[in-house]
Amino acid sequence: xxxxxxxxxxxxxxxxxxxxxxxxxxxxxxxxxxxxxxxxxxxxxxxxxxxxxxxxxxxxxxxxxxxxxxxxxxxxxxxxxxxxxxxxxxxxxxxxxxxxxxxxxxxxxxxxxx
Amino acid sequence: xxxxxxxxxxxxxxxxxxxxxxxxxxxxxxxxxxxxxxxxxxxxxxxxxxxxxxxxxxxxxxxxxxxxxxxxxxxxxxxxxxxxxxxxxxxxxxxxxxxxxxxxxxxxxxx
Numbered sequence: 557x558x559x560x561x562x563x564x565x566x567x568x569x570x571x572x573x574x575x576x577x578x579x580x581x582x583x584x585x586x587x588x589x590x591x592x593x594x595x596x597x598x599x600x601x602x603x604x605x606x607x608x609x610x611x612x613x614x615x616x617x618x619x620x621x622x623x624x625x626x627x628x629x630x631x632x633x634x635x636x637x638x639x640x641x642x643x644x645x646x647x648x649x650x651x652x653x654x655x656x657x658x659x660x661x662x663x664x665x666x667x668x669x670x
Numbered sequence: 671x672x673x674x675x676x677x678x679x680x681x682x683x684x685x686x687x688x689x690x691x692x693x694x695x696x697x698x699x700x701x702x703x704x705x706x707x708x709x710x711x712x713x714x715x716x717x718x719x720x721x722x723x724x725x726x727x728x729x730x731x732x733x734x735x736x737x738x739x740x741x742x743x744x745x746x747x748x749x750x751x752x753x754x755x756x757x758x759x760x761x762x763x764x765x766x767x768x769x770x771x772x773x774x775x776x777x778x779x780x781x
Contacts, residue, residue: 591769599758601713601772647712651768657728658703658770662712 559583560650562661569638570669577633577664579648585609587653590624590631595645595663607631638668673697674773676761681778683748683755691746691776693761702744703762703770706730713760719744748778756780 561580569575581590592604605615607624615622619636635642648661674695683689695702701720705713715728719738733752738744744763748755758777762770 589768593772599760599775599777601760601762603769603771606769649770657715657718660713 558661559659560648560661562646562648562664564664565662566665566667568667568669571640572637574634574636575638575666577635577646577648577666579631579633579661581629581631581648581650581659583629583650583652585652589651589653591649591651591658592622592631592633593647593649595647597644601647604633635666638666640668640670642666643668674761674763674771676759676773676776678776679774681776683778683780685780686750688747688749689778691748691759691761691778693744693746693773694742695744695763695773696742697763697771698741699763699765699771700741701764702738703764704728704734704736704744704746705760705762707758707760707775716746716759754780 559582564578588609590607593601594604595601605622612624612626621634623632645663645665647663650659677692703718704716706716707713714730716730716734717725717728717736719725722738722741725736725738733749735747756779758775760775761773764770
């Protein structure tokens, strides 16, 4: 079974619209970490945020916000007032404290249309 | 500047050849990782190393080999046994069990 599921394969929005990228995870550990990465066309994965399992406080950073809900095992990512530069593939990932690996979702390709 | 470097950016290989992809980090991270990404796909783990002189196979290690002789370096060799090596290869490093930071990647094409 997939440990990280990103059900949205591709999303297109018009510039200035808000968009939410969904991420659902699966783990039996009580201590774990969740991440979001951005992969622009250049290819390099850029780290955006890390959240540990004991901190359910939502976070806002400029136009980005993250909603972590343990009750639904979700860690969704919202971009407000999207811009063309937000066009990229976004990956959600899970790291379990007891293990050595990251589990990446399959990514959501976001296209922002000017 | 601290970071992760990968070279070359583009690499072309003839069938039957072995090639080595370089990955260097100056972040003093203990762990290093190699991933493969095919077009439109997610990341798949090839090998990882938590400490010098030790490494473990990931999900798709067949046809690949690595070494970890120095903390800063984790080269990946794509051998002739890898039947479909054309892909984008990403190297990452992390303080153990923590955030992974990625290099710019190497795009390998088999001619």
